[in-house]
Amino acid sequence: MHVAIPLYPGFTALDAVGPYTVLALTPGCEVSFVAGGTGPVTDDQGKPTLVATTSYADLPAPDIVVVPGGPGTTAALGDRALLDWLMAADAHTKWTTSVCSGSFLLAAAGLLTGRKATSHWGWVEQLAGFGAEPVSERVVFDGKYVTAAGVSSGIDMAIALVARETGERTAQTVQLAIEYDPEPPFDAGSPHKVPADLHAAALALIGT
Amino acid sequence: MHVAIPLYPGFTALDAVGPYTVLALTPGCEVSFVAGGTGPVTDDQGKPTLVATTSYADLPAPDIVVVPGGPGTTAALGDRALLDWLMAADAHTKWTTSVCSGSFLLAAAGLLTGRKATSHWGWVEQLAGFGAEPVSERVVFDGKYVTAAGVSSGIDMAIALVARETGERTAQTVQLAIEYDPEPPFDAGSPHKVPADLHAAALALIGT
Numbered sequence: 001m002h003v004a005i006p007l008y009p010g011f012t013a014l015d016a017v018g019p020y021t022v023l024a025l026t027p028g029c030e031v032s033f034v035a036g037g038t039g040p041v042t043d044d045q046g047k048p049t050l051v052a053t054t055s056y057a058d059l060p061a062p063d064i065v066v067v068p069g070g071p072g073t074t075a076a077l078g079d080r081a082l083l084d085w086l087m088a089a090d091a092h093t094k095w096t097t098s099v100c101s102g103s104f105l106l107a108a109a110g111l112l113t114g115r116k117a118t119s120h121w122g123w124v125e126q127l128a129g130f131g132a133e134p135v136s137e138r139v140v141f142d143g144k145y146v147t148a149a150g151v152s153s154g155i156d157m158a159i160a161l162v163a164r165e166t167g168e169r170t171a172q173t174v175q176l177a178i179e180y181d182p183e184p185p186f187d188a189g190s191p192h193k194v195p196a197d198l199h200a201a202a203l204a205l206i207g208t
Numbered sequence: 209m210h211v212a213i214p215l216y217p218g219f220t221a222l223d224a225v226g227p228y229t230v231l232a233l234t235p236g237c238e239v240s241f242v243a244g245g246t247g248p249v250t251d252d253q254g255k256p257t258l259v260a261t262t263s264y265a266d267l268p269a270p271d272i273v274v275v276p277g278g279p280g281t282t283a284a285l286g287d288r289a290l291l292d293w294l295m296a297a298d299a300h301t302k303w304t305t306s307v308c309s310g311s312f313l314l315a316a317a318g319l320l321t322g323r324k325a326t327s328h329w330g331w332v333e334q335l336a337g338f339g340a341e342p343v344s345e346r347v348v349f350d351g352k353y354v355t356a357a358g359v360s361s362g363i364d365m366a367i368a369l370v371a372r373e374t375g376e377r378t379a380q381t382v383q384l385a386i387e388y389d390p391e392p393p394f395d396a397g398s399p400h401k402v403p404a405d406l407h408a409a410a411l412a413l414i415g416t
Contacts (some may be wrong), residue, residue: 014229014363014386021222021359024253025413031253040248040259045232045239048259051248100387121387138391150387151229152363155222160393169406172396176410178222179308179329179358181397182390183346185368188380189389198377202384205233 001165003031004062004089007041007052008082010072012206014151015099016050019066022158025174026166034059036081044070044207056085061092064161068154069100069120071207076105083109095161097146099154106145107132115142120150121191122203151206152189155180209373211239212270212297215249215260216290218280220414222359223307224258227274230366233382234374242267244289252278252415264293269300272369276362277308277328279415284313291317303369305354307362314353315340323350328358329399330411359414360397363388 003023005016016033024031032054035041040048065086076082086109090096098106103119106112107130117132118124118140127134138149139157141164148157159180163171188194211231213224224241232239240262243249248256273294284290294317298304306314311327314320315338325340326332326348335342346357347365349372356365367388371379396402 012229013225013232017221017225020257021220024221027413032255033257047240047261049228049241051256051259053255138389139393150385152386152388152390155360156391156393163393168394172394172402173406173409173413175392175394175396176399176402176406177358177413178360179397180360180390180392181346181357181401182360182388182392183364184383184388184390185347185364185371186376186380186383188383189387191384193389194380194384198381198384201381205235205381205385 001029001063002059003029003064003066004034004059005031005066005068006082006085007033007035007050008072008076008079009042010044010070010075011041011068012044012070012100012151013049015068015070015102015154018152018154019099019158021178022155022162022174025177026162026170028166032059044072056081060088062089063093064095065089065093065097067098067102067105069098069102073101073104077108086111093144095144095146095165097157097161099148099157100150103127103147104130112145115145116140117142117145117147118149119147209237209271211237211272211274212242212267213239213274213276214290214293215241215243215258216280216284216287217250218252218278218283219249219276220252220278220308220359221257223276223278223310223362226360226362227307227366229386230363230370230382233385234370234378236374240267252280264289268296270297271301272303273297273301273305275306275310275313277306277310281309281312285316294319301352303352303354303373305365305369307356307365308358311335311355312338320353323353324348325350325353325355326357327355
């Protein structure tokens with residue numbers, strides 16, 4: 001299985017690297033970061049953080065696509081090369097997936113019309129304007145389309161995907177390998193769990 | 209606060225990017241990937257995944273150091289430039305931290321002698337041979353030295369660090385921003401929670 005993770009300016013690193021690490025450890029999976037051209041891609045901190053080693057032209061038919069989100073998503077909605085690649089790649093994929101605001105790019109490529117999908121809690125409802133049916137869950141499967149909530153949820157999504165594709169034993173083995181036995185210091189990861197004044201502060205941090 | 213995350217061949221991407229994303233979102237923090245020279249660094253998948261934008265020489269006195277782990281740690285134990293930079297940087301740091309097998313690099317630099325420390329469950333006991341006192345907990349604070357367990361634990365560590373350094377409200381805001389409300393599909397992230405035959409399979413995935 002060849003997994004392609006497209007990078008675009010302003011992506012959030014953990015959106016991409018959570019699924020990358022889970023999938024790269026899965027036997028039989030090869031994961032490539034892709035972009036219009038090869039080389040470092042600037043992330044949401046304005047730094048060249050991750051490297052695209054493969055161009056869209058060189059990987060037109062991946063088995064799995066994982067689209068990360070980030071503040072750069074808005075500009076990327078106008079990135080014709082990315083959207084065209086997504087549409088063409090989707091004709092071949094076994095799974096087409098996203099993390100955080102990456103679902104808006106899938107939707108803009110016409111791939112989530114009428115489908116249940118999720119995104120970061122700050123924007124999930126806006127998916128309706130893109131033709132999808134917003135669902136406030138951490139990981140949403142609708143056929144071969146799998147969308148995950150904000151940033152860190154890509155880890156949960158990728159493990160669930162490995163379980164569907166390769167079996168629960170493999171998924172559990174990868175989970176153990178990365179010691180994914182989370183102990184968040186606070187129970188503050190969902191807007192329903194914190195005072196409302198934290199919502200705007202959190203959205204400000206991620207550039208909205 | 210300037211945070212330095214040193215990269216070396218064979219590091220595991222999530223070890224570095226979990227803390228990177230948490231700390232980069234923290235107001236007042238600037239995070240740089242550092243190495244002997246600038247440019248892409250090859251990770252544990254044999255690909256140039258992350259980019260060092262700063263050299264050791266250019267960032268001798270960071271406020272916080274976060275050392276990632278990975279299968280490359282063993283070779284990095286002989287990387288004099290890395291160990292010398294760690295020792296010199298530690299003279300200035302407010303916090304010196306690690307994820308996964310990164311604690312062995314701190315120990316090899318002489319920074320964990322007689323201190324409580326942790327690492328990935330597969331190797332934590334071996335820290336005793338490096339002069340540290342192994343502790344099987346997800347995040348271990350001993351003075352300014354903070355060590356985290358395997359791979360994904362760097363997210364928990366970084367949030368705990370932000371809470372100590374900047375306050376609980378900021379830590380909770382960052383946690384909400386990255387929607388870190390984990391829902392692992394399985395309760396399989398700790399060796400105590402899975403059948404023993406998964407242990408060797410998991411260690412094989414991460415190259416031991």
